[in-house]
Amino acid sequence: MYPSRPDQKILNDFSHTFKVGTTTAIVGPSGSGKSTVVQLVERFYDPESGEVIVDGKNLKNIKLRNYRQQIGYVGQEPVLFNTTFKKNILMGKPDATDADIEEALRKTNAWDFVEKAGGINANVGAGGGQLSGGQKQRIALARAFIKKPRVLIFDEATSALDKVNEAEVQKSIDQMKVELGNVTSIVIAHRLTTVKNADNIIVLKKGKIVEQGTHNSLKDAGGGYAKLAADQDKTDEKEA
Secondary structure (H helix, E strand, O other): OEOOEOOOOOOOOOOOOOOOOOEEEEEOOOOOOHHHHHHHHOOOOOOOOOOOEEOOEEHHHOOHHHHHOOEEEEOOOOOOOOOEHHHHHHOOOOOOOHHHHHHHHHHOOOHHHHHHHOOOOOEOOHHHOOOOHHHHHHHHHHHHHOOOOOEEEEEOOOOOOOHHHHHHHHHHHHHHHHHHOOOEEEEEOOOHHHOOOOOEEEEEEOOEEEEEEOHHHHHHHOOHHHHHHHHHHHHHHHHO
């Protein structure tokens, strides 16, 4: 339940373990509870009942500042400020060196366009106005990467991009996860093309898990996920 809407239950008997080093995708219609799961993991809310357990400890008993330093977050619309690439990325890790920043940019396929723009001390413009949508997302990825987080959260990170930029950013995300190693990823997605390789996909409906499995197993099951995948395939064929 949200504090502002205590009469409205968002998640209903939701229980899931996000295994270390794996990628879990969460899909479902608008209002199904996808973002709420992530907000509980980030501890923007505490559950009305039940617990959020991290490494065997109740999240309420973990020092919040230290905990959030272990989380990298990339949303649908990256927040970039009217300052340099460097200062935007330092918001992920204020004590990072220039070498750390360059590494983060290289590991997220962002170094080439940053270098062409004049380097890390070039200005990104108001709201990142000097950059394309895909470039803005890769700066957001670099800002998350530089923290070397244990948990990565992607909240519709490619949904606002066209197919070309979506593919480029998805490639950067995949590379980023490889470079970070044993990182636990949680992906909220609308387009199923971005979650085909997830270790587990949770399908939510009205706050409940109605299906879960791999992309192929869910398609073979013939349920709601399979229908959504078929509909998206048809849309992609028409746009091709």
